[in-house]
Amino acid sequence: MNLLNTRPNIADADGFFAELVATHEELSAEASAALNARLVLLLANHIGDRQVLSEALQAAAMSARAR
Amino acid sequence: MTRIFETPLYPYTHVPDQDAVAPVRHKVVVIGAGPVGLAAAIDLAQRDIPVLVVDDNDRVSFGSRAICFAKRSLEILDRLGCGQPMVDRGVVWNTGKVFLDDAQVFAFDLLPEDGHRRPAFINLQQYHLEYHMVERLQALAAAGKPVELRGRHRVHAIGQHEDHVRLEIETPDGPYSLEADWVIACDGANSPTRRMLGLDFVGRVFEDNFLIADVVMEADFPTERWFWFDPPFNRGQSALLHRQPDNVWRIDLQLGRDIDKEAEKAPERVIPRLKAMLGEDVAFELEWVSIYTFQCRRMERFRHGRVIFAGDAAHQVSPFGARGANSGLHDADNLCWKLAHVLEGRAPEALLDSYNWERVWGADENILNSTRSTEVITPKSEASRLFRDAVLDLAAHHAFARPMVNSGRLSVPCTYDDGPLNTDDTTALPARTRPGAPAPDAPLGEGWLLGALGQGFTILAIDTDAPERVIEAGLEARTLRASARDNPHLAARYLGEAGSAVYLIRPDQHVAARWERFDAPALRAALRRAAALSTQEALA
Structure with a gap:
């Protein structure tokens, strides 16, 4: 892990979080999952860098809370 | 009208081998007269290596089956002397379109450059392809080349020995035995040979x-x-x-x-x-x-002693990408010059292990591509389907998602990067012609570069001098001189920024080594290496 920026990087973090949740409002679980999939692909393409993407996938896979 | 695949083209005949007191020994027996077996037989016959094809059938395959033949396959068929009738008969295409629901989301051009003799693809029913290959094989036989095709001679048992293979063959007149120095098994995805030898798949x-x-x-x-x-x-x-x-x-x-x-x-x-x-x-x-x-699967090894597997018998892919029959033709192309060199005593058996290395590499590349396409077309999990559908939905609105719509990545020949026969590259010549790559075609004089390469090793000298031929340890390479002046295709593909280049090209038209100028000791070493004469390390 060295290319993926995991430090705070969004100027208006609270605003972004609220917008993310609002975008999913009133969606079924299925439609919400589909929206997330489209969002992941859009963001991944914007990032482009394969190494960063691999690091992000690993970071996401490893940060699941033990339940 | 009787259709071509209902007509016996090589009907059963009783041959003297069936009445011999002791089993007759053949140099090479090819099992199976599909596209791969026929390609191998034609290739060996052109090299004057005696070859016998035995097939359980007496006609071309039933139904169209494989229909898409890629540019590289057509180039191989050109070398085998039967490319033109295929192209004349086939329908040429270069473009693919992908639709979601009833709207087009993506189009691709498989040959976005000119300067090639052959198109990206032709479509041709497998029975037509086999018909023209049988025709070619029979023409070679009629011209005195040592090739024979026996219909309804079915191998029903096989035994490996130190210096030969024994085959038990079933015919309408009963069984007989044969021996072969080498066997090439091209008997398809359900390969009886593979099963008789108890091999994995x-x-x-x-x-x-x-x-x-x-x-x-x-x-x-x-x-x-x-x-x-x-x-x-x-x-x-x-x-x-x-x-x-x-x-x-x-x-x-x-x-x-x-x-x-x-x-x-x-x-x-x-x-x-x-x-x-x-x-x-x-x-x-x-x-x-x-x-x-x-299925997407392969044998662990394609060479088992004196039995060598090729085509679907060795590896199988999904049809998306047309990587089945095409890769089988690449197998035959890779194998036959090697087997000829071994049989003529000009190369060690290690050269055949390079067949295993290179074609396992090719099979893995094909299986990877085919599996990925299949994953998109038939998602195996909910998450897989979710992302597939997300790609399709995005593709309708955004350009970035369109190349992700994988409906089959169509067959291209693989480059044997790090292959055992390659000589390390120290040049800055174009990446597409690096050692291990199939030599790309280019216009040359009135004809084409690939058509000017011989059946043996070629030294391609571009805008620099090289001796007419180099003979090294029983190996021969002949020089083809060319100029890239006023030939932008040759210049772009073989020179890049350089003013001259010398390529050592293998008999299967893959690049073995290259330099910017002729260097005799380097070329001799590369030639030995390309025939496995200097490969000391064990091949995987």
Whole structure:
């Protein structure tokens, strides 16, 4: 892990979080999952860098809370 | 009218071998007269290596089966002396289109540059391809080349020995035995040879069923590959439409899992499906219907002693990408010059292990591509389907997602990077012609570069001098001189920024080594290495 920026990087973090949740409002679980999939692909393409993407996938896979 | 695949082209005949007191020894026996076995036999015969093909059948394959033959395969067929009749008969195409529902989301051009003799693809029924290959083989035999094709001579037992293979052969006149120095098994995905030798064939099995229907109709669809995800006429599934010669159209409809195969094959089930796709008023006739599932798998090793496996017998892929028959032709192309060199005592058996290395590499590349396409076409999990559908939805609105719509990545020859026969590259010449790569074609004089390469090793000297030939340890390389001045295709593909180049090209037209100028000791060393004469390290 060295290319993926995991430090705070969004100027208006609270605003972004609220917008993310609002975008999913009133969606079924299925439609919400589909929206997330489209969002992941859009963001991944914007990032482009394969190494960063691999690091992000690993970071996401490893940060699941033990339940 | 009797159709070509119903006509015995090499009917059973009783041969003297059947009456011999002791089994007759042959140099090479090829098992199976499909595209791969025929390619191997033609290649060896052209090299004056005696070769016998035994086939359990006496005619070309039933139904169109493999239909897409890629540029590299056509170049191989050109070298085998039967490329032109295929191209004359086939339908040429370069463009693929992908539709979601009823709207186009993506189009691709498989040959976005000119300066090649052959197109990206032709579509040709496998029976036509085999017919022209049988014709070529018979012409070679008639001209005195040492090749023979025996129909309805079925191998039913095989035994490996130190210096030969013994084959028990069943015929309409009863059994007989043969011996062979080498056997090439090209007997297909269900290879009886593989089974008789008790060899593995592991990989992934996919559960979705696909319906193939070849229909004869007058239609004005363009000569392109059309692929649909979730079309109105086959909801939730995929579909493929492809043109073949003689007004035959290949239609491939995904049916899903857990279906009744026999019921789905019945015309009363097939015809309504086709009408839903083509329209109620389109008149068509069914030529061939088949339902298939597919596997992506390979043998662990393609060489087992004196038995060498090629084509579907050695590896199997899904049909998306046309990587089955095409890669089988690459196998034969890779193997035959090597076997000829070994049989002529000009190279050690280690050269045959390089066949294993290079074609396992090729098979893995094909299996990877084919598996990825299959994953998109038949998602195996909810998450996989979720992302596949996300790609399709995005592709309708955003350019970035369109290349991600994987409806099959179509066959291209692989580059044997780090292959055991390559000489390390220290030049800054173009990447596409690096050692291990198939030499790309380019115009040359009145003809084409690939047509000017011989059947042996070639030294391609571009805008620099090289001796007419180099002989090293029984190996021979002949020089082909060319100039890239006023030849921008040759310059771009072989020189890049450099002013000159010398390429050592193998008999299968893959690059073995290259330099900017002729260097005799380096070339001699590269030639030895390309024939496994200096490869001391064990091959994987």
